[in-house]
Amino acid sequence: MKKRIFVTATNTDIGKTYTTKLLLKEYASRGLRVGVIKPIETGVVDGFAPDGSELLACAKELNNQMKDLSVKDIVPITYELPAAPLVASNNEELDLKKIDEAIEKLEELCDVLIIEGAGGLYVPIDRHTMMIDLIKHFKATALLVTHCSLGCINDTLLSSKAMLDKQIPHAIAFNCRDNNDAFADISAPYFTKIGFEVLKVDENIDTIGDVLYNQ
Template sequence: MKKRIFVTATNTDIGKTYTTKLLLKEFASRGLKVGVLKPIETGVIDGVFPDGEELLECVKECNSQLNNLSVEGIVPISYSLPAAPFIASNNQDIDYQKIDRALQKLEESCDIVIIEGAGGLYVPIDRRTMMIDLISYFQATALLVTHCSLGCINDTLLSSKALLDKKIPHAIAFNCRAGDESFEKISAPYFSEIGFDVLKVDENIDTICDVLYNQ
């Protein structure tokens, strides 16, 4: 089995796709053959995959062996309704064999695969499975992407505890955006006090990759 990293987040629209692309570029710069998988994408309308197409363009730039890859090759399951997969699929069971086949095909041309989840850890996939369960299913290391705005302490610690409770090895990356200047005043002091290593997506992607690869 190749190295697998599952990118998750404290919620939706936190920066998973942005972070995934940075991981692909950083690992590729180290001479690794990278691949990317988004097992399930919702909000796919008229054949337009908002996240999948961004990821496809990026991975082709990073790994020439994937030049013939289609968007369906990295997004094996898609739904038009922009909602949790459980809702978007009309409560149907997910075809895990389809996901497995896509991942196996990718790993034929890759040393490492970045797997991007949908939404946060407790987004329901089907009747029995939450997004967090996919991380263990793939035997992957997790990268939890969190935000830098007010409330990030609570959101970060809750999601980290969920991963710890399931004994999932993980790293945490803060995706600070324009307008998050208050982070250093309202949140960073607490993390500093408890000895929490704040790694930022834009500033520390090399260190983040080191931590993930060695877990």
């Protein structure tokens, strides 16, 4: 089994795909063959998977061995409705074997595989499986991408606790956007007070990459 890193987030639209692409570029710059998979993507209309297409294009630029792959190779399960997989699939049972087979194929082409989740940790996939359960199943290290808006303390701590409770090794990265100037005054002081190192996606991707790879 190659090194597996599962990119998750405190919610949807936090920056998982953006962060995944930065991680791919960081590891490729170290001479590693990189691979990527998004096991489940919803909101796929007429066969077009927006996140999967972005990720595949990035991976092809960085690893020539992925040049012949299609989006279906890195997004094995898709649904049209932009909703939680349980809802989008009309309560269909998750086909884990299909994902495992896709991962096995990809790991023949890479040294490190980035797995991008959908939504947050407790997005329901089927009646028995939440997104957080995939991290355990894949035996992956997790990267929790969180935001820098008001409320990030609560969101970050809740998601981190969920992984700690399941004994999932993980790192946390803050994806601060242009309208998050207040983070330094409103939220960062708390993290500083408790001795928590604030790693930012844009500024510290090399450090984030080190922490994840060595866990």
